[in-house]
Amino acid sequence: xxxxxxxxxxxxxxxxxxxxxxxxxxxxxxxxxxxxxxxxxxxxxxxxxxxxxxxxxxxxxxxxxxxxxxxxxxxxxxxxxxxxxxxxxxxxxxxxxxxxxxxxxxxxxxxxxxxxxxxxxxxxxxxxxxxxxxxxxxxxxxxxxxxxxxxxxxxxxxxxxxxxxxxxxxxxxxxxxxxxxxxxxxxxxxxxxxxxxxxxxxxxxxxxxxxxxxxxxxxxxxxxxxxxxxxxxxxxxxxxxxxxxxxxxxxxxxxxxxxxxxxxxxxxxxxxxxxxxxxxxxxxxxxxxxxxxxxxxxxxxxxxxxxxxxxxxxxxxxxxxxxxxxxxxxxxxxxxxxxxxxxxxxxxxxxxxxxxxxxxxxxxxxxxxxxxxxxxxxxxxxxxxxxxxxxxxxxxxxxxxxxxxxxxxxxxxxxxxxxxxxxxxxxxxxxxxxxxxxxxxxxxxxxxxxxxxxxxxxxxxxxxxxxxxxxxxxxxxxxxxxxxxxxxxxxxxxxxxxxxxxxxxxxxxxxxxxxxxxxxxxxxxxxxxxxxxxxxxxxxxxxxxxxxxxxxxxxxxxxxxxxxxxxxxxxxxxxxxxxxxxxxxxxxxxxxxxxxxxxxxxxxxxxxxxxxxxxxxxxxxxxxxxxxxxxxxxxxxxxxxxxxxxxxxxxxxxxxxxxxxxxxxxxxxxxxxxxxxxxxxxxxxxxxxxxxxxxxxxxxxxxxxxxxxxxxxxxxxxxxxxxxxxxxxxxxxxxxxxxxxxxxxxxxxxxxxxxxxxxxxxxxxxx
Numbered sequence: 001x002x003x004x005x006x007x008x009x010x011x012x013x014x015x016x017x018x019x020x021x022x023x024x025x026x027x028x029x030x031x032x033x034x035x036x037x038x039x040x041x042x043x044x045x046x047x048x049x050x051x052x053x054x055x056x057x058x059x060x061x062x063x064x065x066x067x068x069x070x071x072x073x074x075x076x077x078x079x080x081x082x083x084x085x086x087x088x089x090x091x092x093x094x095x096x097x098x099x100x101x102x103x104x105x106x107x108x109x110x111x112x113x114x115x116x117x118x119x120x121x122x123x124x125x126x127x128x129x130x131x132x133x134x135x136x137x138x139x140x141x142x143x144x145x146x147x148x149x150x151x152x153x154x155x156x157x158x159x160x161x162x163x164x165x166x167x168x169x170x171x172x173x174x175x176x177x178x179x180x181x182x183x184x185x186x187x188x189x190x191x192x193x194x195x196x197x198x199x200x201x202x203x204x205x206x207x208x209x210x211x212x213x214x215x216x217x218x219x220x221x222x223x224x225x226x227x228x229x230x231x232x233x234x235x236x237x238x239x240x241x242x243x244x245x246x247x248x249x250x251x252x253x254x255x256x257x258x259x260x261x262x263x264x265x266x267x268x269x270x271x272x273x274x275x276x277x278x279x280x281x282x283x284x285x286x287x288x289x290x291x292x293x294x295x296x297x298x299x300x301x302x303x304x305x306x307x308x309x310x311x312x313x314x315x316x317x318x319x320x321x322x323x324x325x326x327x328x329x330x331x332x333x334x335x336x337x338x339x340x341x342x343x344x345x346x347x348x349x350x351x352x353x354x355x356x357x358x359x360x361x362x363x364x365x366x367x368x369x370x371x372x373x374x375x376x377x378x379x380x381x382x383x384x385x386x387x388x389x390x391x392x393x394x395x396x397x398x399x400x401x402x403x404x405x406x407x408x409x410x411x412x413x414x415x416x417x418x419x420x421x422x423x424x425x426x427x428x429x430x431x432x433x434x435x436x437x438x439x440x441x442x443x444x445x446x447x448x449x450x451x452x453x454x455x456x457x458x459x460x461x462x463x464x465x466x467x468x469x470x471x472x473x474x475x476x477x478x479x480x481x482x483x484x485x486x487x488x489x490x491x492x493x494x495x496x497x498x499x500x501x502x503x504x505x506x507x508x509x510x511x512x513x514x515x516x517x518x519x520x521x522x523x524x525x526x527x528x529x530x531x532x533x534x535x536x537x538x539x540x541x542x543x544x545x546x547x548x549x550x551x552x553x554x555x556x557x558x559x560x561x562x563x564x565x566x567x568x569x570x571x572x573x574x575x576x577x578x579x580x581x582x583x584x585x586x587x588x589x590x591x592x593x594x595x596x597x598x599x600x601x602x603x604x605x606x607x608x609x610x611x612x613x614x615x616x617x618x619x620x621x622x623x624x625x626x627x628x629x630x631x632x633x634x635x636x637x638x639x640x641x642x643x644x645x646x647x648x649x650x651x652x653x654x655x656x657x658x659x660x661x662x663x664x665x666x667x668x669x670x671x672x673x674x675x676x677x678x679x680x681x682x683x684x685x686x687x688x689x690x691x692x693x694x695x696x697x698x699x700x701x702x703x704x705x706x707x708x709x710x711x712x713x714x715x716x717x718x719x720x721x722x723x724x725x726x727x728x729x730x731x732x733x734x735x736x737x738x739x740x741x742x743x744x745x746x747x748x749x750x751x752x753x754x755x756x757x758x759x760x761x762x763x764x765x766x767x
Contacts, residue, residue, distance in 0.1 A: 202238030299382025330562025344676025405514025409614030433474030483597030613662030
């Protein structure tokens, strides 16, 4: 007499032997169920005990993919993302009605047989013979669970999914072998629990918890009898019995389930009849998946979190490994996003730039000393519709940003000053800084590279730099030159110290072009020709606020998996990029910019702050990058699409602008965003550094006096100089630089060997 297990029939080996013996004798049993008429192929040929034993003994059950929850720094929900919308719950959290309904309709003898139901097989064979086709199957609930495991393991690979579902003899035998194993190892209750969590219920809902939420907006434990029967009926054909799209067909199927529950004595006939009278009443919660569902305008930050996970080796050696973990989901990710800072950024954006404006803005804020990304927003929301985009203007290309980033104009000048101060240059340094000048030549590059030469361009002219207006001519000292963003001053500075100290400084500050290419060693970088992302600029300026220590940006605070186990997250790496004295001096210089310089409209009145404006050639881009001791932020305004827009004679956010300057629009956006972010928070002070102003004569905006270089191009009263006040005027032979920046001839290629799009050299500011 075979040994019996309680509620499970014969033991696994006995079932296998008995089943295989029956299969060999009939030659058609399994094949006749799975593939009508295929019995002639001979199960005996493939279904011998020897062939059966060749199948691996252990079913590797993949973890079920679940939804991942992304939270802000205070634990508030940002977004829910998933490859499959599933929430795994224990059997105790599933309505008893649901448990009975799924067993009654899918495998009513579930608690009586083992991995395979021999009575069910014989019944199915007889029925199929009568019908002349596959009218009835014989898979047990355990076998269905195993098949779903194969499908889950296939993921989004369509070929593997088809293989997992194919009606082949080989798959049926393999399914049986694993079913026997599962029955032995898990037992009935765990199999039922796993089945209800893995199976698909239609409407993008995987597992009973998500299905209950999708159709009835309630947890699975609260499902009523009629609701349970409805969902149990959906499983056979989620599209045919979809109650959202065909309530009548779904109700017919529900009533079949109810009757089956009465037939097997799970409920009384009276209960079944009463439930059949009820209409199909749904309370649908539509699927909400991905960063498009993010709250607080944090869709792009959500996308940044995803890209951070997929690109960091902390989560796996290869991108494929990391993607598998991400798609598996079940993670709870607490991020660095500060709700107050994010709200402040969004409010400032809405107050200054409209979603349907022809230009866009992006605001990014980070915390000095930690690298924590506190806010990330833009005027074009995350999405696929009109005036929406999936391009994150705040980050580099590899993290979902634009292909190239945006030219930064004069916001690059503090990096040059920092490099010069680190080499021992005095902060009182004076240069002649004429209104217009030829680039000094040669300019040393890093060791191993030939010096840059100012070679004649077409027409035999050398490349020149020019200030914004005719009355801006030196000599100037550093403090005033920074406040007024004097182009020729910084051209002379970079020419004296060489290009290598500047590129070395930018490397320490993480200032890398958004496209990922190397920063070119060309003098035009002095005027902001390189294209960066707002996050790069905000984080670099945070180094000044942090008194010379650079910290890599981070977005992840902590991650736990589906079992509550903590995962390692990347930490910010902090290194000294410059001396404390250099950083403190830069802070003093940039305080002058917001006190009385080009960034005066951005200046805060309730706390120490500093920053720099930037406007590029043709006013395609305008910037303000500023900071306090405890927050750094970058604001970019410009055309984010392929079509570049000159920001002159333009209405933005309902306000008319004759010309957009870094201090005129980005500055106020920064001021409002940072004021809101820091409202009610501490106001630490910068170290006090006094920079004496040398007694030098300077042109118009520098007080005038002897020794000045006269304007390079005299003009008659009332007749504007060509390009005056218009950055990037590209009249033949001059190509005036951005907002008074480099004057380059010809405009199509300002510096040989540097691929710069015509009309994109940034620089000097006016208020």
